[in-house]
Amino acid sequence: MHAYRTHTCGELRKRDVGSHVRLSGWVNRRRDHGGLLFIDLRDHYGITQCVIEPDAAAFAEADKARSEWVLTLTGKVMARSDDTINSDMPTGEVELRIKEAVVQSVAQELPIPVFGDLDYPEDTRLKYRFLDLRRERLHENVALRSKVISSIRRRMIEQGFTEFQTPILTASSPEGARDFLVPSRLHPGKFYALPQAPQQFKQLIMVAGFDRYFQIAPCFRDEDARADRSPGEFYQLDLEMSFVTQDDVFAAVEPVLHGVFEEFAEGRSVSPAPFPRIAYDEAMLKYGVDKPDLRNPIVIADVTDVFARADVAFKAFKEKTVRAIPAPGAAAQPRSWFDKMDGWARSDMGAPGLGYIVFEEEAVNTPDSIPAAIANAMETHGVAKKSELKHLRFLRGKGPIAKFLTEEAIQELARLANVKAGDALFFSADAKKNRAALLAGAARTRLGRELGLIPEGQFKFCWIVDFPMYEWNEDEKKIEFSHNPFSMPQYDREKFLALDAKDRDAILGMKAYQYDIVCNGIELSSGAIRNHDPDVMLKAFEIAGYAREETERKFAGMLNAFRYGAPPHGGTAPGIDRIVMLIAGVENLREVTMFPMNQQAQDLMMNAPSEASLKQLRELHIRVVLPETK
């Protein structure tokens, strides 16, 4: 018999009754009945109930066992009587009658229990990650992550992609984030950088003629953490393709993502391919964000023109971009609810406030008693002809802002924002178009949640396309790349090369072949058709304020390669951690990462980062200068 096991703890069934077996695992639970001792033995595969009576030879040894001790138990598989079958356990029809018990390892009193499903403080969980990982939920999430990755890999290979590894110790790559630096021993004063993404390498792989590359790639960025953003390191499904248009990239990625999500959906619905494509400008208008959650039915409307009308006297919204956010069914909410929304806009969003109109249905006895203004408006906007008005009900707008508006304006708002009786309409106004859009977007998200409008059990994907190539940095008064500097501008080559600083409007209005993929409001990746033309690339950087010599020096490897025959190419890089988070249905990526760091970018279990010895520092030609403390 094998020293440790003949079966796993999840394996035994009724068919095994009568056989002599050996199991090894952890004590999940111990139940001492005096005359009878139950030990639930757990391993990666499952749990098996083991039982022993006090007169058995092995009792003394088995009786010592406590939670999370590691035991090897040998004995006979017995069928449970009908009244003792546990139908909640796959192994619940049988149990092991212990004949031999060996303690392989003991456990101290546990800082966090493995058994049970309670929440524990993050730092304790991280310090004792190995215990937390034994717990069912985390154990399954981490196993799920592995299955998802292997599904992705299989699907990519099936589509003709080849996996290559790229260097970890490399040069700084300007993705926009802060680099992790590694000092060089052989080259005093010089540093490697950990890759923020294998961006330049994958483009070089295309220049090298490999056509379709992918990698489950580690990426390193020294930026502050969020619940959905690891500090330091994360993984991307990095991919790149040659001789492709944007649509070709979409057509390659969609079946992979759709397939993976379908495979693990467990009843949840997944957007069918092709996923909707939404232009960046449209997304900013309708959803107030470049990563819209399409499960949220609320669609924002631009109502700037209504408030600009001569007959509308609401000064606070004049000369501003005004966006209207419908709140379906919110008319029934108490005044305090609206005040809370307003308070949220003021405190959390730094907005002057969040005005609103509540739409109610007003009934009248005869068509004649519909106010003339409303009847006129209905006719003007084609709702109903005055002469044909049979409705005895019409929309009446109420609320703090309504009194500044004419009936025509209110009816126009209702039409533009597509609201009905019982709805409310919130307004976001700002002299800056972008800020009005962002507040509207935040309000849309909040209203969707508050009003319970976001359905569970759906994965709604979309592509956001046509991102602007450049944007204006108001603080530094300069033009900069709005996203990825390696994207190909959507602009005629010759005209692009001829651009001049005075063509600011043309530059800021220019789109790029740059796209994001979004699922349920979470940005999974961004990608682009790359700029493979050295002249266009130098010009693109020049527009963003980089001297040609600087660009030549910083991107020497790539620029040089592009001068020896570069295929048109493009790709993208969906985040693995976020994909698994979505599929696992968790809000924090520590729930799907085996050994995550805390928010301060520390590994509490391994004690990283830690101080280096003087010898190490000397070899690396490094001196530590600590910040001054007050």
Add this chain to the structure above:
RNA sequence: GGGGGCGUAGCUCAGUUGGUUAGAGUGACGGCCUGUCACGCCGUAGGUCGCGGGUUCGAGCCCCGUCGCUCCCGCCA
């Protein structure tokens, strides 16, 4: 760098208007119990109330400072 929340037993938490010896559940330890599967019952141990200072006759509770964790903004695909 900024803002919100939290910090009481190994763990999860309660703790009234500032008032006697800071409680419960769970875990640990001991005892009882032959069918449990969150077993049950009895008992024991376990506390620098994050830390420092202040107000007060008296502080877990109020005030100031500080540290830690977490969530968010900045930053970052």
